[in-house]
Amino acid sequence: MKVVNSAHAGTLESSDAYIQINPINEDIVEIELESSVEELYGEMIEELIRETLKQMEVSHVHVKIQDKGALDLVLKARLQAAVLRACQLSRNPDWSLL
Amino acid sequence: MESSIEFSQFNSTNVRRVRRVKEFLKKNQLELSTDIELFVVGKEDDNIIACGGVAGKVLKSIAVAKERRGEGIILKLMTELLNAAYNNNQNELFLFSTPNNIEFFRDCGFHLIEECDGEVMLMENSKNLQNYQKKLTKLKKDGDVIGSIVMNANPFTLGHRYLVEEASKRSDWLHLFVVREDASEFKFADRIELIKKGTSHLKNVTIHEGSDYIISKATFPTYFIKDKGMINELHAKLDLNIFRNQLAPYLGITHRFVGTEPYCKVTNNYNQNMKKILADKQSKFQPIEVVEIPRIEFENQAISASRVRKLLQEKNYEELKSIVPPSTYEFLIKNRTLSL
Amino acid sequence: MKLRRSMLFVPGSNTAMVCNAYVYKPDTVMFDLEDSVALAEKDSARLMVYHALKHFVYKDIETAVRVNPLDSPYGHLDLEAVVTAGVDIVRLPKTDSVEDVLAMQEAIEKIEKKTGRTKKTLLLAAIESAQGVVNAVDIARCTPRLMGIALGAEDYVRDLRTQRTRAGHELSAARSQILIAARAAKIQAFDSVFSDVRDKEGFIEEVKKIKNLGFDGKSLVNPNQIYLLHHIYAPSQEEIEWALEVVEAAEYAKRNGLGVVSIDGRMVDAPVVARAEFTLKLAKISGFMGEDDE
DSSP states (O other): OOOOSOEEEEOSSTTOEEEEEEEOSSSSEEEEEEETTHHHHHHHHHHHHHHHHHHTTOOSEEEEEEESSOOHHHHHHHHHHHHHHHHTOOSOOOGGGO | OOOOOEEEEEETTOHHHHHHHHHHHHHTTOOOOTTOOEEEEEEETTEEEEEEEEETTEEEEEEEOGGGTTSSHHHHHHHHHHHHHHHTTOOSOEEEEOGGGHHHHHTTTOEEEEEETTTEEEEESSSHHHHHHHHHHHTOOOOSOEEEEEEOOSSOOHHHHHHHHHHHHHOSEEEEEEOOOTTSSSOHHHHHHHHHHHTTTOSSEEEEEOOTTSOOTTTSOOTTOSOGGGHHHHHHHHHHHHIIIIIHHHHTOOEEEEEOOSSOHHHHHHHHHHHHHHHOTTSSSOOOEEEEEOOOEETTEEOOHHHHHHHHHHTOHHHHHHHSOHHHHHHHHHTTTSOO | OOOOSEEEEEETTOHHHHHHGGGGOOSEEEEEOSTTSOGGGHHHHHHHHHHHHHSGGGSSSEEEEEOOOTTSSSHHHHHHHHHHHTOSEEEESSOOSHHHHHHHHHHHHHHHHHHTOOSOOEEEEEEOSHHHHHTHHHHHHSOTTEEEEEEOHHHHHHHTTOOOOSSOGGGHHHHHHHHHHHHHTTOEEEEOOOOOTTOHHHHHHHHHHHHHHTOOEEEESSTHHHHHHHHHHSOOHHHHHHHHHHHHHHHHHHHTTOSSOEETTEEOOHHHHHHHHHHHHHHHHTTOOOGGGO
């Protein structure tokens, strides 16, 4: 999937995450994470982000996450929502990639 | 459903709704900032209980009704504000507020840049400052005297040139910051071009495009400051603290040069304040010495940008020629048909 | 038949609720993608519900999703997501006719086939208009996938061109007709939400009323309501004692090869026995039976 625009998803409320995605030129995934549990789970969260993006075949992005204690399922959901918005996919996404 | 608060967005042309926001803010002892382009309002049963506005990169007039604080409404409001700003292509945001709100906004992803006197603080929600500081570090030059000037130059006159030349003579290196704010008659792109042309003969000068971290009067919000008489002082302090603590160290700045201000009381006050603030021993950062350079005169009058603009209006090109460098004069003549 | 007293409504865009609803142990968790989710958040909520449905905390609790109507830009996408994720029940909003149900069924069948899902997704039709009430019997009978019909009071009352009141008389006709239609078709009937979470007495009154009418359960908007509702739905001491008698009599008849179950010389037929067994099951779940009662 190709990320064309900037997009965001989520909220700043407790248990949620606010995620912004911006396309970049380099073929990498840049992650900017701000989390209340950064010390304990920062690495795991980053790993989850990378894995999820890999599964969606997404690269060339800068991802900024403001984590307010979100579970994996929430991080995934918000990240995928932001990616789909940034790709402007109006047709049905391939649920096997999500 | 647990929350029946509905959020809506509208822009400043919606006069009726803006008025309701103004009333709400008044009830909470705040003013409406007049430069807000986009409003976000949280209502419950048609009563406003929260509001905020976006003015370019700055979030302003953020308030939650006194009786509804502590419910986390600020988080919902801030989410809506961020969404509104991002949809408007503003990704990196700032906000000013009173220091007692620092924790709330930290919860929303903002971090503190500077606070001052327990009265006002500035926060941002990106790594913008960090990145900027990294850039500055790359431009650092060695020397005992590293000078600096912050200049608007609306437009660049012989007076400006004299200041830069003097500063350049007295420094091992000179960093010149051009204020970006396009509130002036002359656009930023033109102003900086004229500065570059007018100083091209100097070999130890770096010209910096002004950043978000030079707080102009226009950006500095006043709507939450109770004592209006304090506004200028607070603005000066905040702006100068940022200069001294967050910018100057990365370039190793030791001196700041300003022209004397014989006419404008406000600017003169600012200069005197500047001396105090930049030399204040309480800061852990290196003090910066402020050097006032007397303005040069033409026919017993100090050369100023306002004089230039006046002469332009009067179409007095003879006198104009005597107070601006050739490069500026060329520009003015070329563009005289444009309404300024 | 599965116990479905409490159906907890969870807006799909409310992260905290989506993550925590299972903790409150309602009989069914109903994730909403329709009216409680803002248009700008439909896509994000859909993904959140998709992932929640697949999450292990929702493995052992019955899940339902209220999808958007098929003729909206969101309906088909909702369906694809939730059926793929394995939701137990799909709730159709604003069901006016048999066609609405069959169209939904067809759409679901296609997805089940595509994903190779073997367990049939059930349907719950929400009736929210006068037209829907008029067609309630046909709707209730139109497909074996339909496990129940529910009343959506807000929209229904608007369709009637009146307002909701605390006493709820404006709903009595709809409630009766929906209940009757459900029973005729031998499926379950569910009542609408009581939205004033601060009015505890009002809620209790309403639950007692709809329980007496015969409703199997009710939609809830607040976890606090679950406990209250389960309490009211619990059988009384007399009901439990009577049920124990009936079940005992049935076992006696079985043990002795008798054709007929009787208590005090009176015949007790099969539906009554079934009812008694259900009562005991309900009593157990409500925590009303100690070991010596069994």
